[in-house]
């Protein structure tokens with residue numbers, strides 16, 4: 014299947030700052046991909062290059078088969094900036110109608126678009142009276158004008174309450190099911206883990222990891238935490254069987270590498286009735302993210 018977005022060996026420098034260094038990635042139709050990275054990692058720079066707003070120093074970018082910023086690419090790409098601002102004196106309906114006219118679209122679908130993002134009820138109210146979540150929905154409605162093939166969304170859910178976030182992702186699921194590719198940046202790890210197909214991690218301008226969460230978990234190979242609770246009086250037997258375990262409150266805690274996990278579990282099982290309970294705690298998404306996303310000097 015032809016990729017919606019192909020980027021290879023992209024580099025961008027601002028003065029002495031290398032914002033992107035040898036970045037390559039691809040997005041297939043219908044794929045929902047999260048772009049993660051610390052502040053200043055290069056996420057916005059990458060998005061601006063995809064949109065054709067700034068030019069890279071070197072590397073290739075193809076957006077729906079065209080160069081970024083080319084008329085045919087612009088017609089197929091939608092962008093939602095992190096802090097979308099609108100004219101506060103216009104109603105939601107007037108604002109969307111205005112954007113539809115700018116894009117040369119039939120404006121009779123404006124109300125349907127606002128209904129789709131859950132704003133139909135406030136379509137005739139001035140945007141100045143909208144909450145942050147409602148303004149974000151106006152942004153999403155403008156991004157949906159013209160049935161884009163690629164949506165580039167810069168921290169689209171920041172400031173949204175949990176229900177609005179869920180509604181927002183459901184809307185994205187529907188667009189992806191219809192074949193749109195979605196690239197969204199976020200700092201909300203748990204939500205992107207659940208609602209996207211693949212994660213990309215930028216750190217210091219380099220693409221340091223990409224894949225599903227299980228791919229990244231495997232690649233990071235971080236230790237697993239084991240919490241063992243002993244039956245009364247058997248703590249010392251368990252400590253003897255598990256070198257490195259330490260007592261924390263009522264349990265014995267041990268970190269073990271992925272390779273040693275099964276052997277260690279075998280040793281715990283062999284202790285039989287001396288063990289009252291065992292918890293196996295895999296590395297969290299935050300642990301995996303911090304493993305890959307280290308800034309220089311950290």
Ligand SMILES: Nc1ncnc2c1ncn2[C@@H]1O[C@H](COP(=O)(O)OP(=O)(O)OP(=O)(O)O)[C@@H](O)[C@H]1O
Pocket residue numbers: 027028030031032050051052053054055056057058059
């Ligand atoms: N126009 C510019 N002039 C100079 N430096 C810039 C410019 N735009 C970005 N940079 C630098 O490039 C690096 C990457 O910035 P970018 O905005 O892409 O990061 P980001 O990952 O989007 O950060 P955040 O999560 O804070 O939005 C940073 O060091 C930033 O200071």
